[in-house]
Amino acid sequence: MSDSSTTGAVTVSDNPEAGRYEAYIDGTLAGVAQYIRTHELVAFVHTEVEPAFEGRGVGGSLVRTSLDAARAQGLAVLAVCPFYTGWIARHPDYQDLLYTKKSSVSD
Numbered sequence: 001m002s003d004s005s006t007t008g009a010v011t012v013s014d015n016p017e018a019g020r021y022e023a024y025i026d027g028t029l030a031g032v033a034q035y036i037r038t039h040e041l042v043a044f045v046h047t048e049v050e051p052a053f054e055g056r057g058v059g060g061s062l063v064r065t066s067l068d069a070a071r072a073q074g075l076a077v078l079a080v081c082p083f084y085t086g087w088i089a090r091h092p093d094y095q096d097l098l099y100t101k102k103s104s105v106s107d
Contacts (some may be wrong), residue, residue: 003089004019006057009025009026009056009101010023010024010025010030010056010057010058010061011023011024012024012062012065012066013016013063014066015035016071019032019034019035019037020032020033020062021033021035021037021065021066022036023049023053023058023061023062025053025056025058026028028050028062030047030049030050030056030058031047031048031050031053031058031066032046032047032048032062033046033047033062033081033084034046034047035065035066037075040075040076041056041075041077041078041099042065042066042070042075042076042077042078043077043078043079043080044063044077044078044080044081044084045061045080045081046081047059047062047083047084050097059083059087060087061106063083063084063087063088064074067088067097071097075097075101076097076100077094077097077098078098078099079098087088
């Protein structure tokens with residue numbers, strides 16, 4: 001399954017075979033967000049934007065598209081990547097997606 005959306009000139013799509021979301025501007029790869037997906041969560045581990053495309057909303061488009069897809073698929077999010085952590089901290093409407101370890105009962 002491939003999720004994609006266009007935000008202005010940035011087009012983002014999921015490439016599950018490569019384990020990453022890819023952002024393109026005018027057909028050129030502008031950035032990627034690498035992930036590891038399980039049946040219950042998706043861990044975003046690394047985000048990279050090509051220097052020529054910095055400051056054009058590529059990183060934010062990657063995060064927003066991938067988090068919207070996680071929400072639609074009912075997956076929790078583990079934000080390992082510092083860019084994801086910071087972005088989610090600034091966008092409280094996405095904080096409900098964050099993975100929390102379920103407490104276990106122990107006596």
